[in-house]
Structures are given as C-alpha cells and as structure tokens.
Amino acid sequence: MAYVFIWSFAILLFPLLLFCLEVVVGCFRYAIARRATESLRIVPALDQTLKGVVLVPAHNEHSVIGATLESLLSACSQNMRIIVIADNCSDDTAVIARQYHCEVIERTHAQDRGKGFALAFGLEHCRADNPDVVMVVDADCTVNANALSDLMRCADHYQTIVQGAYTLVAPEHAKPATRISAFAVFIKNIIRPLGLAKLGGSVPITGSGFAIAGTLIDHIDLASGEIVEDMKLGLDLALLGQKVEFVLPAKITSVLPTDNQTSQVQRARWEHGHIGMITKYVPKLLLFSLKELRWASLITALDLCILPFIVLLTLSAGLSIILGSAMYLIGWSVFVYWIVGLNIMLLVALIVANALRGSDRLQLKDVYALSEYALNKIGLYRALTSGKRSRWHKTQRELPAQPPKKK
Structure with a gap:
C-alpha cells in the first residue's frame, strides 16, 4: 500500500513541479520583457534580401479576413x-482577399479538409520560389507592426521554426x-x-503566428488529419532533434468566441487532440531523448504530459487533499509538507x-466561476473516455461582415 502512495505522490509531483517551474x-x-522589450531581441536586424511568404489559411472567413x-x-x-489559401470556401472569402491585392489560391477537396491540408497546399504552391522563411x-x-519581421529574422537566424506570442483575448463584457x-x-x-x-x-506551436525556415520545408509534413496539426508539427521536429524557439515581441491576437456551445466545441478539439498527442508522442520522445x-527532447516530453490548465488544477486539488490526508494519517508528514508547499x-x-x-x-468575481468552468470539463473527458474524438470543423464567428477596404 505504501508503494501506491509513493507512486501517486510522484505522479502528482512531477507534472505540477514542472508546471510551477515554467510559470515562475x-x-x-x-x-x-515588459520593462525592456529589447532585452529579448537577440537577433540582428532583418536582412532585406530575405524572401518571405505569409500563408493565410482561410475557410469561410468573409467576416474577419479583411481586418486580418x-x-x-x-x-x-x-x-x-x-498568399491567402481559400480552402473549401462557400462564401466570398477569396473575392474579398483579392480586393486587398493579395495573392489568392483556391483549394477544394471533399475528404481532405482542415488547416493542415490547406497549409500543405500553400507550401507546395510557393516552393518553386525558394522562400527563405514561410x-x-x-x-x-x-498582428502587431513588427510581428512579421521579428518572426522572419528569428526563423532565418536559428534556421528552425519559431513561434510568436499568440493570444486569444476575451471580448468586452465577456462572461x-x-x-x-x-x-x-x-x-x-x-x-x-x-x-x-x-x-x-x-x-x-500554438496555432497561428509561427515561421518556418526555408531549409526545413522539405522535411515537414503538414498534410494530416490531426485535429491539432500545429502541435504535431512541433513534436515531429523534436523527434528530428530540432527546437521550436519562442519570439515574445511578435504578437498575434484573436478574439475568443462568446457562444458557449462554440467555446465548448473548440476546447474539446484542443484538449482531445492534446491527450492524443500525449499517448502518441511521449513514449517516442522519451526513447529519443x-x-x-538530448535534454530538449526529455523536457519537451515532460511538458507534453502536463494536462490542460483547469484540468491540472482540479486534479491537483483533489489528489492533494486525498494524498495529503492519507500520508498524514500514516505519519509521512514530510510528503504532506511537499504537497502543501507545491x-x-x-x-x-x-x-x-x-x-x-x-x-x-481576472477579477474576484471571475474566480468564483472556476468551479462551474471545471465542471464543464467533465463532459469533454467523458466523451474522450467513451471513444468520441473531436473532428476538425470551423469555429463559428459572431463578428459582423466587414466591408473590404481596397488598398
């Protein structure tokens, strides 16, 4: 019985400890960085001779493509x-994009649907031009004013994939x-x-605002049906011994959907995909490390094991109470101190x-909603354990259509 407590303690400790270290x-x-943004700008100025391509995968995005x-x-x-990739569009996304004098390519496929296939189509289209960075x-x-140049120069400097600071913000008066x-x-x-x-x-790789050095284009495979295709790309690179670098000054922003059903579907997609990546890639990364x-592969594997934020907090609270009480009763006070301190x-x-x-x-009134938010997760993981996986589909937007402004 004692070994059960020890292993339970270890399972609780390591993901929480790594999460805490990352956050601290x-x-x-x-x-x-907030005091001196330049402290993280360790790459020389952008070489104006570099050729860059910006791929914009779009599926029925007529209401938001203009602002982007x-x-x-x-x-x-x-x-x-x-280059705007109008992928299986049934609206006027391509028409609006052309009014901004952007290059537009259109793709239609009944079975191969999703962002990964759209990006693979875009990469193949621009491959002949041998871009230095995509x-x-x-x-x-x-994106902020310097985002593209920051991403481009860092990807070229490190000769790898770099990820910008991609954030999802809550709209005004959000729940x-x-x-x-x-x-x-x-x-x-x-x-x-x-x-x-x-x-x-x-x-x-967190979904948007990343850049790929041109030398890697022939070594990556984006055309997959994975529901978290961006995360898969970063893990595939880790298995090749490549590191994805982070570029904080490159800021990319999107607005969270306010519709509750849409939000739940989006969270289900992310979290079910995350669990799938854990089971598929953690053993491979550990063996490779x-x-x-390779320390980088080991720490990446351990990071992947960290469950989504609210789930981690809920499980840690529950396990801490159970294990802490049990260890106190059997006289293992030192483990109780560790749990409380962590x-x-x-x-x-x-x-x-x-x-x-x-x-x-967050305000205090928002924190009160944590319990309700955590309970909503139960349905997501019940669907996961019953074998129901989320599939790719478009996130619904509630923004009104925007009249295009010609450039």
Missing part, C-alpha cells in the same frame, strides 16, 4: 508576399468563463513557453501571472 520562470522573463489582411499589409516589409497567420488574427479561458490561454501560449524555452525545451542524450507555490505563481496581465487580469 515565465513570469520572471515576461516581467523583464489590413494588419498583415501594414506589417509587411520588402520581399514579403501574402510564415503562417490564421485568417481571424491581427467569466470566457475570461478564465483567456487567462488559461495566456498561461499556455505566453508564460509557459517563456519558461519552457529557458529550461531548454522546444516550445509548442535517452538514445540521443500548491502554495502554484497559487502564488498564478497570482503573479494574473497581475502581469494588467487591465486584462
């Missing part, structure tokens, strides 16, 4: 071209659950990658991370 280190680096292209055109520098920005995102979701994304896409990169791991003696460190780290968000930070 990430908060420290984020605080430094406006921000991309404002951020474009010399020798950058924008960047990917989703059709519902906006507490939506604001909690935005905070969870901030931890997952900004704070943890900053910490993971400092710890020596390969950061995850032992065989090649949870205190976790709570303090999350409070600091929330404070760093400034005006977007």
Whole structure:
C-alpha cells in the first residue's frame, strides 16, 4: 500500500513541479520583457534580401479576413508576399482577399479538409520560389507592426521554426468563463513557453503566428488529419532533434468566441487532440531523448504530459487533499509538507501571472466561476473516455461582415 502512495505522490509531483517551474520562470522573463522589450531581441536586424511568404489559411472567413489582411499589409516589409489559401470556401472569402491585392489560391477537396491540408497546399504552391522563411497567420488574427519581421529574422537566424506570442483575448463584457479561458490561454501560449524555452525545451506551436525556415520545408509534413496539426508539427521536429524557439515581441491576437456551445466545441478539439498527442508522442520522445542524450527532447516530453490548465488544477486539488490526508494519517508528514508547499507555490505563481496581465487580469468575481468552468470539463473527458474524438470543423464567428477596404 505504501508503494501506491509513493507512486501517486510522484505522479502528482512531477507534472505540477514542472508546471510551477515554467510559470515562475515565465513570469520572471515576461516581467523583464515588459520593462525592456529589447532585452529579448537577440537577433540582428532583418536582412532585406530575405524572401518571405505569409500563408493565410482561410475557410469561410468573409467576416474577419479583411481586418486580418489590413494588419498583415501594414506589417509587411520588402520581399514579403501574402498568399491567402481559400480552402473549401462557400462564401466570398477569396473575392474579398483579392480586393486587398493579395495573392489568392483556391483549394477544394471533399475528404481532405482542415488547416493542415490547406497549409500543405500553400507550401507546395510557393516552393518553386525558394522562400527563405514561410510564415503562417490564421485568417481571424491581427498582428502587431513588427510581428512579421521579428518572426522572419528569428526563423532565418536559428534556421528552425519559431513561434510568436499568440493570444486569444476575451471580448468586452465577456462572461467569466470566457475570461478564465483567456487567462488559461495566456498561461499556455505566453508564460509557459517563456519558461519552457529557458529550461531548454522546444516550445509548442500554438496555432497561428509561427515561421518556418526555408531549409526545413522539405522535411515537414503538414498534410494530416490531426485535429491539432500545429502541435504535431512541433513534436515531429523534436523527434528530428530540432527546437521550436519562442519570439515574445511578435504578437498575434484573436478574439475568443462568446457562444458557449462554440467555446465548448473548440476546447474539446484542443484538449482531445492534446491527450492524443500525449499517448502518441511521449513514449517516442522519451526513447529519443535517452538514445540521443538530448535534454530538449526529455523536457519537451515532460511538458507534453502536463494536462490542460483547469484540468491540472482540479486534479491537483483533489489528489492533494486525498494524498495529503492519507500520508498524514500514516505519519509521512514530510510528503504532506511537499504537497502543501507545491500548491502554495502554484497559487502564488498564478497570482503573479494574473497581475502581469494588467487591465486584462481576472477579477474576484471571475474566480468564483472556476468551479462551474471545471465542471464543464467533465463532459469533454467523458466523451474522450467513451471513444468520441473531436473532428476538425470551423469555429463559428459572431463578428459582423466587414466591408473590404481596397488598398
């Protein structure tokens, strides 16, 4: 029986400990970056001779594609071209994109549907031009003024894939659950990658705002039916000994859906896909790290084992109470101290991370909704354990159609 407690303690300890380390280190680096953004700009100025391509996969995005292209055109520098991939569109996405004088390619396929297939189509289209860097920005995102140049120069400098700071923000007057979701994304896409990169791991590709060095194009496979195709790409690179680097100054932003059903479907897609990646890639990464003696692959595998934010908090709270009580009763007080100390460190780290968000930070009234938010997760994981996996489909937008502004 004692061994059961020891192993349970280890299973609880290591994911929580790594999560805490990532958040603490990430908060420290984020605080430094807010004071002096240039401290993280360790790459020389952009070489104006480099050729860059921005791929924008789009499926029925007529209501948002205009704002995206406006921000991309404002951020474009010399020798950058924008290619919109109108994938299985039944609306006027392609028409609007052409009115912005962007290159548009259209793709239709009854079976091979999804972002991965669209990106593979776009890569094949631009391959003949031998671009130095290929960047990917989703059709519902906006980028800051220097995002594309930051991504381009870092991808060329490191000769790998780099991920920008991709955030999902809650719209004005959003419900507490939506604001909690935005905070969870901030931890997952900004704070943890900053910490993971400092710890020596390969950061995850988070969906939009990443760049691929041209030398890697022939070594990657994007045409897959995986529901988290971006995460799969980063893990495939880790198995090749490549690290995905993080570029904080390159900011890419999208708005979370406010419809509850849409949000649940989107979360189910992400989290079911994450669980699938754990079972598929963790054994491979562990074996690769032992065989090649690569710390980056080991820490990446351990990071992948960290469950989604709210699930991790819920499980840690439940297991802490159960294990702490049991160990106290059998006289193993030292383990109780470890559990209590770890949870205190976790709570303090999350409070600091929330404070760093400034005006977007969670309020006390939002925290009250955590229990309801956690309960909503039960349905997601019940579907997972019953064998029902989420499939790719388009996230519904509630934004009104935008009249295009010709450039």
